Amino acid sequence: MDYLISVITIAGIHIIMALSFYLPFMTGQISLGQAGFMSIGAYAASVCTVKFGLPYVPAVLIGGICAAAVGFILGLPALRIKGIYLLLLTLGFGEIVRVVFINIDYIGAAAGFPGIPYQEHTLLYAYGVVLILIVFLNRLRKSRMGRAFQAVGNDENAAEVIGVDITAVKLIAFSSGAFIAGIGGGIFAHYQEYIEPLMFDVMHAVEFIVFTIFGGIQIFWGPIFGAFILTLVPEFLRVIQEWRMELYGALLIIMMIVRPQGIISRDSVQSIENAIGRMFGKSTAAVLSSRQPEGK
C-alpha cells in the first residue's frame, strides 16, 4: 500500500512537471530547461525550510516564485528566438543551472542537500496542485488569454497581425511554466528528503517532454494522462521496468510516426464529454463541457 501511494505521489509530481512543459509549449515554445527550473524550485524551497525554518507551503511557493523570476529573466531574450534556437538556449540554461548548483557549498555542492523535512501529505499537496492546474487550464481555454496562447502557438505572425501582444503572451506562458516547475521541484524535494544536482539533468527534462508528447499536445488532459500512465505502468510490470527507458525511446519514435498528436486528442476529449453528457443528461454536460461555444 505504501508502495502504491509512493508511486502515485511520484506520478502526481510528474503530472505537474508535464504541465509545466505544456504551458509554454501551447505558445510554440519548446523548453528543455524545465528540469533546471525544477531544481531552482527544489533548492529554493529546501533552503527556506532547512536554513530559515519556514513552513512547507510558503517555502514551496517561494521556490515557485524563484523559478518564475529566473524564467522571466530567461524569457526576455528567449522571446527573440524560436524553434531550434530556443531549444538550445533552454538546454544550455539547464546545464548551467546544474553546474552552478554543483559549485555552491552552501547547499551541499555535488554531494547533495540532505536533511530536508519530510512532508507526509505530499500526495494531497501534489494532487491539490494538479487540481488547481486543471481548473486553471480549463478556465484558460475559454479565456481571452488562452485564445491568445492558441493563436500564438498556431501562427505567430497571424496572431500579431490580429493584435495579440505576442511578447506578453509568450513571456507569461514561459514564466508561468517555470513557476509550475518550481512548485513541482519544491514538492519533490520535500518528498525525497534529499536532492542533488544530478537529479535534474537534461534527460529528466526530456522525460517530461516524452510524457507530454505521448499523452497528447492538443489539450491539457494529454500531459496529465501521459505522465500518469508512463509513471504507473512500468512500476507494475517488472520486465518493462528494466527496459523502461528503451521502451520510452521506441514509444517516442513510434508515436511520432503513427500518431504525432498524442494519445488524447481534442476529438477524443470531445467524445468522452459527449458520452458523459448522455449518461447524466444535458445539464451536467453543459457544466462539464469545456468545448468552446460554436458560432459567435
Add this chain to the structure above:
Amino acid sequence: MIFQQIINGLMLGATYSLVAIGYTLIFGVLGILHFAHGEVLMAGAFMGLYIIVWSGLPLYIALPLAMLATGLLGVLIDLLAIRPLRKDFHLAPLLSTIGVTIILQNLAVKLFGGFGTRFPDVIGATNYRVGSFFINSVNILILGISLFLMIGLYFFIAKTKIGKGMRAVSESHLIAGYLGVNVDWIVLITFGIASALAGAAGVMIGLSFHAISPFIGLTFALKGLVVMLLGGLGNVAGAMIGGLILGMAEVFSIVILPTEINLQDIFSFGIMILILIFKPTGLFGTRFPQG
C-alpha cells in the same frame, strides 16, 4: 607552455569540429536538429574500442571500420526514425531522435556498464622535443586525422556530384527533386557521412582521454551544438573553425580562470547563450560551402 596549450586546444577543438560538422551537415540538408548525434559518437568510441581489443587491428584499419559502422548506424537512424515521419509536424524529427538517444544510451549502459571503460593505448605515445617544448604524438595524430577528414569533406562537398546534390538539397528539397536529384538518397548519404565523422571523433576522444563511458555522448553533443551555433547553422567551414576556437578557448580558460570552480562547462554554455541572444547567425553566417 603556451605552445603546448595551443596544441592541446587545437586537438580538443578538432574533435569538437568533427561533431559539429555532423550536426551542421544534417541541419543544412534536412533543417532538423539530430539529437542522437552524440550517442552515435559514443557508439563509435565503443566500436573502435572493441574492434581494437578483439581483433587487435592497428588504428589505421580500426578507425575506418568504426567510421563505417557508425555510418551504417546513421543510415539506420535515418531509415527508421526520420524518413517515416510525416512532414507536417515540425517537432517530430527532434522528438524521434530524442527517442533514439534514449534507446542508444540505455542499451550502452546495459552492454558496457555505467562506469568508464579504459581505452587501450594503441599507439605508443612518444613525446617529441621541439626546441624547449614537448609534443605528444597522440595529439599530433588526432589533429592530423581530424584536419585530413575536414579538408576531405570540404572538397567532397565542393567538388563531387554528391556534394553538389547535398548543396542543392540544402537550398530546396522540392527544386532539387525537380532537377533530378534523388533527395532521399542524398539525405541518407548525409546521415552516413555525418555519423561516420562522429564515429571518428568518438575513437579519437577515446585515444586522448583514455577512458570512455556511455555518457560521453551528451557532453560532446552539447559541445558540438555550441560549435555549430558559433560557426553558423548549416555552415560546414564555420563548424570547422568554430570547433578550433572553442577548443582553444576552453584550454585557455582552464589556464587563466581559477581552478577550484568547475567553470569550463559554464564557459562554453555561456558562449552559446551569448551567441543565441546577440548573434544567432553565428560568426560566419548560415550557409553551405559553394564550389
